[in-house]
Amino acid sequence: MSDKRATTYTDLSRPRAEFASRADYLEHELQVMSPKRWRPNLPGRDYRFEWEDLVPGMAATIGKIVMVAAIVGAFAAPLGLSSEFVIENVRFELIIAAVLFVILISGFLNPSANLAGTHGPLIPLVPLIVASGGHPMALGLLVGLFGFLLGVTKGGSLLARLTSNGVCGGLLLYLGFIGISGQVEKLFTWAQGFDKGYMAFVVLIATVVMYAWLEHIQKRWLAIPLGAGVAAVIALAMGAPFEFSTQPGVPNMNPAYWWGESTGWQLGWPDWSHFVAVLPFAVLAVAMWSPDFLGHQVFQKISYPQKTERVQMNIDDTMMAASTRQAVGSLLGGGNISSSWGTYIIPASIARRPIPAGAVVTGILCIVAAIWGYPMDLAVWPPVLSVALIVGVFLPLMEAGMQMTREGKTTQSAALVVISSVIVNPVFGWSFAMLLDNAGLVGCKDRAHELGKGGRWIIPGIAFIVLCAVMAVIGMFPGVPALLPAFR
Template sequence: MDNTAKSTLEPKSEPQPDRDELSYQQKYKPSSAFNTREEYLEHELQIMAPRRWRPNLPFRDYRFELEDAIPAMAATIGKVVMVGAIAATFAAPLGLDDGFVLANVRYELLIAAVFIVLFSGFLLPTANLAGTHGPLIPLIPIVVAAGGHPMAFGLLIGAFGLLLAISKGGSMLANLTSKGVCGGLLLYLGFVGTTSQVKKLFAWGEDIGMTHIPFVVILCTILLYALLEHQGKRWLAVPLSCVLGGTLAFAMGAPFEFITSPGLPNMNPMYWWGEDTGWMLGLPTIESFVVVLPFAILAVAMWSPDFLGHQVFQKISYPERTEKVQMNIDDTMVNASIRQTFGSLLGGANFASSWGTYMVPAAIAKRPIPAGALLTALFCVIAGIWGYPMDLAIWQPVLCVALIVGVFIPLLEAGMEMTREGKTTQSAAIVVFSSALVNPAFGWALTILLDNLGLIGCKERSLELTKMNRWIIPGVMFVLLTTVMASVGLLPGIPALIPSFRH
């Protein structure tokens, strides 16, 4: 039989599918197939294929791992603290008591859980969770003093954020930010955050007359963090540090008791926006929107450096070929904007941003967003209904060490990693300097302009930029942001340009 006849009798082999076309389930391998746990987690990141605006289902598109519980726990602790801070900052000048703050925090935990599941866990798996806009906290007393209405403030933030997301403005500004600028921003945020938490812990020690406890807790936390770093188990830093800090403080005599009993907050939005209930403000008027307009612009302008820091930290921690699962800035803005809009309509006190206390531990643990997001939603529901975990989460020995090891020290490490190569130190120094002068949003905008013009940093990078990216976009952004800050009195030593914001 000749070769031609033989070939016609043999069955034709089926074409093998390209590996990129295989589904997550087809690429999946159990952890036992890898030499180390880290290899397994990195392989999981590389084989996932998130579906944007389509259902992403557990076990079909991703799996739950023990490491997902760590960022979920850190995120829940951070959420209780940050929403409590915003609600309390609003409550004091409005004459609202602690009962309002507690009820609104529980309400916000339940609202957050719904949007976490819907977006980060289901429809937009590369959108970071919509957390709390911490840098806004110092501005809230000014907003209240000017007659600002929290619903009007939240709705404008949602509207401006959605416009920026739809126009892809967030990712555009991120692409214009060099490694030096971003690294300097991370260094500043990490250092300021770390020192502030240390000061808060020592202030707590003075209040209870036991200043030795903060010293012991922080020293032992440093030793634990160093040991975990040496063993390659840094992703365990948050839970172990919380247990260590709380146990040491209690054993040394620090007072603690559970006082928040189980229950549900009022779920009726009309209660929260009644004239004699909830916020006791009624619904906003046209004047209410005009008053908060500059602050809303500033809040959304401050999103980009916040989002960029979280995305860059993820890029540093993840292995190669994981672009598909990395945080998408524009999708995160969509998520935060929609969550902000509905949260404000429902009566919540939260002002949304990228959820840093989730993203940073998740990146360290080398885990994608969706599975940990669902666990975060579960923990938020448990904390909001059960009540008792809220007392533990806001106890200073637990809270401070959780934020230090889970967010601020990793930010410092990421900033140093980004500024150790190339001509990045000049830009990093200027962004730290200018952030200390006003705030991180001002420092970020000014340094992008100087860096892209080639006055500092890498001159070769500046020459490669188009005229639009070199000075037009950075210049317009800096002028707009500075004008808004000047109008509401945020530039040190300069009275507010708008009289109603002067004090």
């Protein structure tokens, strides 16, 4: 019995006072935790709350409001729905995600599953989905079905294992650079809208100096809340326009309202034609999950100390959680498209905190923001939004990518990912580079010989062919018309 007690978190955890630094204490917490998969995990018995959990909680809440608003807004615009509809659906989504999935699954039932966030790379395709006769519920249900099947068969973790450091590092570099470029452009566009373009320059320079200082004092996990605060103060001091407009309240929680023919989405319930229209997009959305989830897992591994495998994100569990969240959320009336929650897992990794405690904090903050209303206005304000995403997501992604491509011939594979992603998109870049890298045409040839026929050619080849076929059908190759007329 004594040996069994010695392996529990309660017995192995030690007070902060016994460690030379707080960093040592946090690392020890990660090493002694042993979360249970799909069984109850309780605060105090299986994990503790620390004030560092506020960092990913705040970052995730800001990111969630922004990303869901972008997805729902992309659906609403071609459907002729108002901005008030978008705000109400976002508030509805925040409560669904917080209560049913963030707190319940990642906080208590499976802390190895990262929070189910929003599928940002799919946002540009939403107008095409609507134009093709797609329906938000039909898309959500198919994404949930395909994602669950991939998670149950452990296909996501298999593709992750077949992705080399060079390919993954190149993907992180590309996503980080593109993300930073996009946010810088958006910030300047916002500032120039009221003839103060120099304001964006001042905010960005202050952000770079702040980030360098936090790196120097080894407090980089404070980048999101401190960066957002600095950006807001500077922008307000320089006369940027801002006002609170979202009133406190509770959104309509009735699915019949959201899927009514004259209320909510004003689309009614989907029929078989809607499912046919969104099928290629659902396949592509789930295919995008593997490189996205892999990037988050790798960043967590790089940020955590050794002997912390038990608390690291499980790709297959995350896929099943995201799939379930997607199907349930769509049935209830939400417009979100799920993926791994990057604005949570990246700040949590930097702060060296495990998933469950921060998940509970995130869920509570999402509920508060949804009901209170006013925090939503501040979270989507351009200086706060752009700076939070730059320092909390995209800069860390670039750093992780650089770290993964420092040794051996990984730079060859990384460069191939970047240029292929620029030519087409990250999904093509990842699958194409993985095929060539595993075949031994680029990168480390010794690694290729260890993979066997399945890992070298068969699985990467099938993944590449399927993805290319889907992208060709819906017209995602530059200069090449869609194969099906409905998507042209």
